[in-house]
Amino acid sequence: MEIDRRKFLEQGYLVLREVIAREQLEQLRRDFEVLVGKQRRIWAQERGPDDPPGGVWETQPQPRLGSYHQLIDEGTASTVEVWLQESTLGVSRQLFSAPETVGMAGMMLMCSPVRDHGPARWHRDVHPIDMAPLSGLQKDLVENGPKYLQWNIPLYDDDVLWVVPGSHRRVNTETEDRELLADPRKPLTGGIPVELKAGDGVVYVNYILHWGSNYSPKIRRTIHGGHTIFPYYPDMSFSEHLPAEARALFRQWDKRSAALQDWTEAALRAVLKSDVAAYDKALEALQPGVGEAGKMVLSIYLCKATLHMQVVKHHDAKTNGASDPLAGITEDYRSRALRPHSISINWGPQFADRFTVEEAAALHSRFATLDRKLQAKEEHFAPSFQSSPMRYFFNEMPADFGLGEFIASWN
Ligand SMILES: [Fe+2]
Structure with a gap:
């Protein structure tokens, strides 16, 4: 055709x-x-x-x-x-x-x-x-x-x-x-x-x-x-x-899916080790030939993956304390996090099994700056999105905060 x-x-x-x-x-x-x-x-x-x-x-x-x-x-x-x-x-x-x-x-x-x-x-x-x-x-x-x-x-x-x-x-x-x-x-x-x-x-x-x-x-x-x-x-x-x-064909795709899940883990481990070359290699494996704008979107999805893991690891736990591991993660986010959505590299709750509670917490803090940059101070709303009012930006990418700034924020 x-x-x-x-x-x-x-x-x-x-x-x-x-x-x-x-x-x-x-x-x-x-x-x-x-x-x-x-x-x-x-x-x-x-x-x-x-x-x-x-x-x-x-x-x-x-x-x-x-x-x-x-x-x-x-x-x-x-x-x-x-x-x-x-x-x-x-x-x-x-x-x-x-x-x-x-x-x-x-x-x-x-x-x-x-x-x-x-x-x-x-x-x-x-x-x-x-x-x-x-x-x-x-x-x-x-x-x-x-x-x-x-x-x-x-x-x-x-x-x-x-x-x-x-x-x-x-x-x-x-x-x-x-x-x-x-x-x-x-x-x-x-x-x-x-x-x-x-x-x-x-x-x-x-x-x-x-x-x-x-x-x-x-x-x-x-x-x-x-x-x-x-x-x-x-x-x-x-x-x-x-x-x-x-x-x-489906078996081949299933194998590829398993490899992509491994590369998602590899990208997150690269962040834990502050290994920029390994991070780049993992992004390239997730989407061959991906450019700067695509890497930024993948990084945002990985940021969401770290939030998913926090939710999965702690959603049954009693929170509200001073060191609440779910502090800042909104209620509607918590329900989203438990459902897979592979097109934004959310591989489902079992993906969290790949990391310990300590590693998940360390990742959460390494992505904290990016997560903050993706949010406004106040809740807001833009029509046509599948969403209620929230702090996450609907239209705009973080200002003056690209891949380089994100990588610099790991430490
Ligand atoms: Fe639709």
């Missing part, structure tokens, strides 16, 4: 026609419906005392199969294989800077709700608490290409998604902020629908301003997920159901 990478980087998304070939579509619809049936039975069983009989299926504006690969068997392996073909993985490999680093991230299916829920909110998929400020992510993208790319591939015609072309490269305009504050569920100036026929796809930078414009009962079965340079598979059992070639 011919890909215009320049256009993609400029507008932040690319619409691709017939990602799923016509003759493949019927089979995929059938196979995904089997998974929907399985998930609906699970939701019905898991429903709460006040929920309707179908549970999530009946209550959510966008019922979503969140990790459907865990539901597959040999008969429904096509639903995973669709992510590996030339028109999906092949395209992503052209859009990332280093094709050999691209692996599979989440595999989901977005479904229509049983009743009308209307429009969702415009947003960027950025939560500043455990990611980097938007302008840092943007610089990184220009310098190094994406770390993660998101896809929507509808099995039925779908124009629910809207985007503001080019908004992935900049912060919100004043007009956008004003409109978002007034009503985030209305069309935004400059926003356009992404009109997809069944089998078409859109690949996008997920910090573009985007919108689920209408969660109506009109049939929606849209494959959703993405490719990443930081793959992570806590449970690989699904791969046993895949044909040999697909299984081999």
